[in-house]
Amino acid sequence: MFKVNDNYLKLPGSYLFSTIGKKVKAYQEAHPDKEIIRLGIGDVTQPLAPAIIEALHKAVDEMGKAETFHGYAPDLGYEFLRNAIAKNDYADRGCRIEADEIFVSDGAKCDSGNIQEIFSIDNKIAVCDPVYPVYVDTNVMAGRTGVYDPASETWSDVIYMPCTAENDFVPELPRETPDLIYLCFPNNPTGSAITKDQLQVWVDYANRVGAVIIYDAAYEAYISEENVPHSIYECEGARTCAIELKSFSKNAGFTGTRLGYTVVPKDLKSGDVMLHSLWARRHGTKYNGAPYIVQRAGEAVYSPEGKEQLKKQVAYYMNNARVIKEGLQEAGYTVAGGVNAPYIWLKTPEKMTSWEFFDYLLEKANVVGTPGSGFGPSGEGYFRLTAFGSYENTVAALERIKKL
Amino acid sequence: MFKVNDNYLKLPGSYLFSTIGKKVKAYQEAHPDKEIIRLGIGDVTQPLAPAIIEALHKAVDEMGKAETFHGYAPDLGYEFLRNAIAKNDYADRGCRIEADEIFVSDGAKCDSGNIQEIFSIDNKIAVCDPVYPVYVDTNVMAGRTGVYDPASETWSDVIYMPCTAENDFVPELPRETPDLIYLCFPNNPTGSAITKDQLQVWVDYANRVGAVIIYDAAYEAYISEENVPHSIYECEGARTCAIELKSFSKNAGFTGTRLGYTVVPKDLKSGDVMLHSLWARRHGTKYNGAPYIVQRAGEAVYSPEGKEQLKKQVAYYMNNARVIKEGLQEAGYTVAGGVNAPYIWLKTPEKMTSWEFFDYLLEKANVVGTPGSGFGPSGEGYFRLTAFGSYENTVAALERIKKL
Numbered sequence: 001m002f003k004v005n006d007n008y009l010k011l012p013g014s015y016l017f018s019t020i021g022k023k024v025k026a027y028q029e030a031h032p033d034k035e036i037i038r039l040g041i042g043d044v045t046q047p048l049a050p051a052i053i054e055a056l057h058k059a060v061d062e063m064g065k066a067e068t069f070h071g072y073a074p075d076l077g078y079e080f081l082r083n084a085i086a087k088n089d090y091a092d093r094g095c096r097i098e099a100d101e102i103f104v105s106d107g108a109k110c111d112s113g114n115i116q117e118i119f120s121i122d123n124k125i126a127v128c129d130p131v132y133p134v135y136v137d138t139n140v141m142a143g144r145t146g147v148y149d150p151a152s153e154t155w156s157d158v159i160y161m162p163c164t165a166e167n168d169f170v171p172e173l174p175r176e177t178p179d180l181i182y183l184c185f186p187n188n189p190t191g192s193a194i195t196k197d198q199l200q201v202w203v204d205y206a207n208r209v210g211a212v213i214i215y216d217a218a219y220e221a222y223i224s225e226e227n228v229p230h231s232i233y234e235c236e237g238a239r240t241c242a243i244e245l246k247s248f249s250k251n252a253g254f255t256g257t258r259l260g261y262t263v264v265p266k267d268l269k270s271g272d273v274m275l276h277s278l279w280a281r282r283h284g285t286k287y288n289g290a291p292y293i294v295q296r297a298g299e300a301v302y303s304p305e306g307k308e309q310l311k312k313q314v315a316y317y318m319n320n321a322r323v324i325k326e327g328l329q330e331a332g333y334t335v336a337g338g339v340n341a342p343y344i345w346l347k348t349p350e351k352m353t354s355w356e357f358f359d360y361l362l363e364k365a366n367v368v369g370t371p372g373s374g375f376g377p378s379g380e381g382y383f384r385l386t387a388f389g390s391y392e393n394t395v396a397a398l399e400r401i402k403k404l
Numbered sequence: 405m406f407k408v409n410d411n412y413l414k415l416p417g418s419y420l421f422s423t424i425g426k427k428v429k430a431y432q433e434a435h436p437d438k439e440i441i442r443l444g445i446g447d448v449t450q451p452l453a454p455a456i457i458e459a460l461h462k463a464v465d466e467m468g469k470a471e472t473f474h475g476y477a478p479d480l481g482y483e484f485l486r487n488a489i490a491k492n493d494y495a496d497r498g499c500r501i502e503a504d505e506i507f508v509s510d511g512a513k514c515d516s517g518n519i520q521e522i523f524s525i526d527n528k529i530a531v532c533d534p535v536y537p538v539y540v541d542t543n544v545m546a547g548r549t550g551v552y553d554p555a556s557e558t559w560s561d562v563i564y565m566p567c568t569a570e571n572d573f574v575p576e577l578p579r580e581t582p583d584l585i586y587l588c589f590p591n592n593p594t595g596s597a598i599t600k601d602q603l604q605v606w607v608d609y610a611n612r613v614g615a616v617i618i619y620d621a622a623y624e625a626y627i628s629e630e631n632v633p634h635s636i637y638e639c640e641g642a643r644t645c646a647i648e649l650k651s652f653s654k655n656a657g658f659t660g661t662r663l664g665y666t667v668v669p670k671d672l673k674s675g676d677v678m679l680h681s682l683w684a685r686r687h688g689t690k691y692n693g694a695p696y697i698v699q700r701a702g703e704a705v706y707s708p709e710g711k712e713q714l715k716k717q718v719a720y721y722m723n724n725a726r727v728i729k730e731g732l733q734e735a736g737y738t739v740a741g742g743v744n745a746p747y748i749w750l751k752t753p754e755k756m757t758s759w760e761f762f763d764y765l766l767e768k769a770n771v772v773g774t775p776g777s778g779f780g781p782s783g784e785g786y787f788r789l790t791a792f793g794s795y796e797n798t799v800a801a802l803e804r805i806k807k808l
Binding site: 001002003004005006008009011018041043044045046047048050053056057060061063064065066069070071072073075106107109110113114117118119120121122123133134137138141179180209210211212253255256257258270273275278281282284285286287288289290291292293294390 | 405406407408409410412413415422445447448449450451452454457460461464465467468469470473474475476477479510511513514517518521522523524525526527537538541542545583584613614615616657659660661662674677679682685686688689690691692693694695696697698794
């Protein structure tokens with residue numbers, strides 16, 4: 001008689017954004033006349049840039065002719081894309097990452113969920129708190145997190161590193177030594193950044209204790225300050241302790257187009273075993289490559305026209321971030337983020353819980369945000385708004401919030 | 405100090421098709437003048453059909469305008485595609501499968517590798533032998549297969565069900581009771597089919613012993629005979645014991661476009677737990693949907709024009725299958741498959757091993773096939789050729805083989 005993976009049954013409730021989706025849907029059905037503005041889920045709204053659209057059309061045409069048709073892609077991704085990534089995202093920033101250390105995928109969510117698979121089930125993870133739910137949830141599903149305590153909303157075998165106003169949303173080194181450390185900077189959900197010196201401390205620590213940092217750099221394109229690193233490989237020694245995840249979702253609007261990549265340096269080893277070989281094995285056995293047309297679209301992100309167009313797109317969203325941040329401050333809220341990231345992290349007013357504020361904002365202003373507590377216990381009393389709406393909607397949402 | 409997933413280290417050698425790729429590359433480099441014909445990996449060569457190209461262009465245009473831009477897709481896939489699948493692949497064949505039991509993905513390889521995750525690590529798998537390597541390899545990576553015996557090339561905790569000329573390549577019910585049964589019909593690699601009556605025996609057996617059948621129907625479009633089922637849900641009782649995997653790779657040439665789906669009926673339960681809920685949770689947590697433009701391409705597969713064009717494409721490949729089968733028979737080989745599947749499975753001549761015949765064919769005829777032993781111990785002494793080449797190449801390859 002077959003049995004299910006019991007670890008799945010330990011997961012409390014459903015995935016955060018599914019819950020929000022259901023709540024919003026129920027509210028909309030009960031109030032069909034209300035115009036809801038969504039600044040909740042981190043989904044972009046601007047169309048794909050013209051250079052990307054052009055590359056897509058061209059690749060589609062290629063797929064329609066026998067001479068230029070493309071079947072299975074190379075396991076790690078097409079060289080034209082891996083070379084563009086290696087040059088633009090690494091070499092040009094003085095980081096030593098070779099094209100064959102880059103694994104092209106269908107997005108950073110999948111990679112951030114799958115990467116734990118190449119590690120032992122006995123490894124202990126450390127996560128920022130609050131944090132993108134996928135890191136912890138996928139470790140729960142693998143059976144790596146111990147027992148859930150509903151009162152504290154924490155797992156017995158997870159090291160939580162609180163990120164609150166008290167430490168400016170940058171975690172301190174944990175007291176207990178972890179094996180895997182998930183870091184995401186610029187941060188989702190708090191919108192905070194880490195300086196190069198601060199990140200170097202983590203790299204040195206990981207090398208010292210023999211931990212691996214899984215560095216999620218999905219929001220790198222939003223960095224506006226000089227001393228904030230765009231890649232963990234800007235830090236010395238990162239090649240022996242860090243895996244980096246990158247997404248095309250936020251810098252190029254690929255949330256519905258799906259493209260990302262993971263860097264596993266060949267110097268990252270456990271004894272004689274290269275993690276690079278393990279991830280290559282996973283990629284080759286359980287994955288079949290990103291679509292050719294999407295990889296061509298990814299290449300266009302690095303073309304001169306693509307770069308220029310996407311700079312404007314990022315600026316558009318960051319202008320929204322400014323509107324949100326200033327609007328909230330004007331309305332008397334305590335606010336963080338929004339400078340190097342498209343997320344604004346606000347303290348809920350009058351000791352409301354995060355979900356109470358979610359309901360309040362949905363019902364009174366018809367604005368959807370994300371409850372901070374959905375990202376972890378230290379997110380309680382906080383709330384996330386995203387800059388990914390249209391400018392018009394963002395302005396309208398803030399007008400509504402200011403009137404509350 | 406972090407540790408790796410030791411199960412990965414148990415995997416012998418590298419993924420079959422990577423090994424073949426390396427061997428062919430080495431031969432080509434040593435003999436740059438030789439024109440190699442590839443009838444090895446199951447990759448298609450015909451371009452995407454015009455109806456699909458048109459749908460792709462249209463969807464790309466939508467992605468370029470704010471009003472019609474699409475961000476994150478719904479977790480399970482777009483309704484337009486799930487409805488088309490439910491109608492065409494199930495309702496029209498008299499199978500009761502609802503649209504919300506269909507999970508759209510980026511391909512059957514990923515799904516067939518990931519599906520084991522929702523089951524207990526203690527479950528015992530049964531596989532046909534020979535078999536598509538992904539089923540066993542992904543269970544090895546999960547730690548479900550016990551110890552590898554290099555002499556017999558088998559795992560201690562896997563139930564192998566030999567499929568050889570003796571049983572016409574359809575397995576007998578296993579003596580030891582499995583929890584998960586992987587079946588693939590029309591079969592890769594043997595090209596054999598199963599009749600509806602034969603498959604009903606498996607469904608009844610699975611329901612009786614409490615096993616789940618993971619039914620890989622990737623080659624369904626190639627069925628030409630009347631009594632061969634296109635879906636396991638044509639059998640009575642399959643809703644309580646079977647998961648079905650489908651691919652767009654072989655019926656529509658999506659190997660480089662990436663689209664597939666998995667059906668998990670809501671009646672399939674372990675106690676109160678629906679496997680549907682577990683797979684939905686995995687999909688929602690570790691996956692982020694297939695690209696919008698690719699899902700629109702998938703929809704076009706079911707349009708009247710798409711159906712007509714793809715019928716011709718399948719007929720084109722099946723004509724190749726006929727050329728291979730008849731050519732080999734003419735050359736004195738013993739051959740199976742090629743009637744309901746694009747694979748031809750031949751007995752190697754003069755007691756050559758599968759890899760010996762691989763080298764022989766590569767060196768003497770410059771034709772690449774796949775060694776049967778790469779699919780499992782009972783594949784030793786067999787060899788697979790695929791009908792996915794161009795007609796011209798297929799004819800040329802057979803001319804070379806006949807001259808040997």
